[in-house]
Amino acid sequence: MQRYRELGVSRLCRWLDISTSGFYAWEKREASNRVKEDRQLMEKITRIFWHSQGRYGSPRVHQVLQSLGIRVGRKRVERLMRESELKGRVVRVTRRQPGLKRFKGRGVNLLKKLDAPTQINLVWVGDVTYLKLNGQWQYLATVMDYYSRRILGWSLSSTRTTALTKAALGYALKKRQPAPGLIFHTDRGIEYTGGEFQKMLHNNGFRHSVNRPGKCTDNARMESFFHSLKAELIRGTHFGNAKALRRSLSDYINKFYNAVRLHSSLEYLSPMKYEQQSG
Numbered sequence: 001m002q003r004y005r006e007l008g009v010s011r012l013c014r015w016l017d018i019s020t021s022g023f024y025a026w027e028k029r030e031a032s033n034r035v036k037e038d039r040q041l042m043e044k045i046t047r048i049f050w051h052s053q054g055r056y057g058s059p060r061v062h063q064v065l066q067s068l069g070i071r072v073g074r075k076r077v078e079r080l081m082r083e084s085e086l087k088g089r090v091v092r093v094t095r096r097q098p099g100l101k102r103f104k105g106r107g108v109n110l111l112k113k114l115d116a117p118t119q120i121n122l123v124w125v126g127d128v129t130y131l132k133l134n135g136q137w138q139y140l141a142t143v144m145d146y147y148s149r150r151i152l153g154w155s156l157s158s159t160r161t162t163a164l165t166k167a168a169l170g171y172a173l174k175k176r177q178p179a180p181g182l183i184f185h186t187d188r189g190i191e192y193t194g195g196e197f198q199k200m201l202h203n204n205g206f207r208h209s210v211n212r213p214g215k216c217t218d219n220a221r222m223e224s225f226f227h228s229l230k231a232e233l234i235r236g237t238h239f240g241n242a243k244a245l246r247r248s249l250s251d252y253i254n255k256f257y258n259a260v261r262l263h264s265s266l267e268y269l270s271p272m273k274y275e276q277q278s279g
Contacts, residue, residue: 038080041070041072041076041077041080042080042084044065044068044070045061045065045077045080045081045084045086046084046086048061048064048065049061049081049086049088052088052256052260052261053232053256054086054088055088055232055256055261056088056262057081057087057088058074058077058078058081058088059074059264060088060262060268061077061081062074062077062078063262063268064262065077067268107188107193107208107209107210108209108210109185109209109210109211109212109218110183110185110207110209111123111146111183111185111209111218112218114183117146117147118147119147119278120145120147120148120150120176120275120278121145121176121178121179121182122146122147122178122182122183123145123146123147123182123183123184123185124143124144124145124146124152124172124178124182124183124184124185125143125144125146125184125185125186125219125221125222126141126142126143126144126165126168126169126184126185126186126192126222127141127142127186127187127219127222127223127226128140128141128142128160128164128165128189128191129142129226129229129230131156131230131234131245133239133241133242133245134239134241136158137158138156138157138158138242138245139156139157139158139159139160139164140154140155140156140249141154141155141156141157141164141165141167141168141191142154142168142222142225143168143169143171143172144221144222144225145176145271146185146221147278148266148271148272148274148275148278149221149225149263149265149266149271149274150258150271150272150275151225151253151257151258151271152171152172152175152176153167153168153169153170153171153172153173153174153175154168154171154249154253155167155168155171156242156245156246156249158242160191161191162190162191162194162196162197164191165186165191165192165197166196166197166200169184169197169200173204178204178206179205180204180205180206181205181206181207182204182205182206182207183206183207183208183209184201184206184207184208184209185208185209185210185211185218185219186208186209186210186211186219187210187211187216187219188210188211188213192208192210193210225257228257228261229249229252229253229257232252233248233249233252257270257271258270258271258272259272
């Protein structure tokens with residue numbers, strides 16, 4: 001085998017017009033300091049990438065390295081990840097609206113004239129999204145603190161009803177006891193504008209704010225969360241049943257999104273860390 005290799009090397013060197021002694025000297029040459037540093041850095045990058053379950057792209061990996069005191073350029077991280085084919089789970093996500101007409105109720109968008117909140121429990125937002133499970137729709141209702149983007153409550157059901165949105169808000173109220181006057185912003189769906197949900201808002205002293213008709217971007221922070229959820233968890237993942245989906249949602253929301261995931265809009269902190277730092 002060694003003899004065949006030597007013959008192959010000899011022919012290659014003649015074809016490239018270089019000496020065989022030069023080739024063997026190059027082969028035995030020790031790797032440069034830069035190459036060694038890249039290898040060590042790549043080990044750290046790989047650990048960070050898989051700790052995020054393959055969700056972090058180079059910007060967030062770079063931020064984690066910075067937080068660990070590792071001074072490295074963002075382009076270098078991007079290059080090493082590209083060479084190692086490590087790519088964060090970012091895919092194009094579309095918001096499905098399968099055949100349900102939105103209820104056009106009364107209400108105004110209170111967020112449009114409101115200054116950005118400076119602490120938690122001043123503005124909450126809620127919404128419902130569709131998740132497909134074995135050919136059937138599941139509905140996920142969530143409640144988020146607008147200030148920190150922390151998901152305070154969520155509920156999953158095979159039916160989209162007021163009971164679903166009330167359950168999500170109920171879980172949020174078990175964690176937080178906001179003062180009367182909190183603004184709760186949603187779309188104009190009947191599960192938010194109907195009598196049962198309105199009674200729940202009234203009993204807690206909440207002021208209801210709604211999207212302008214046809215303007216889902218009025219609730220952009222919740223839309224951004226749904227995009228991240230579907231890109232980083234749902235797309236490309238098979239869930240055998242609703243129980244498995246519910247368990248994965250719990251892990252993603254409670255253990256990753258709220259506690260760990262870095263948000264560029266929060267100075268690259270997680271929602272929980274941002275709340276702690278804000279005091």
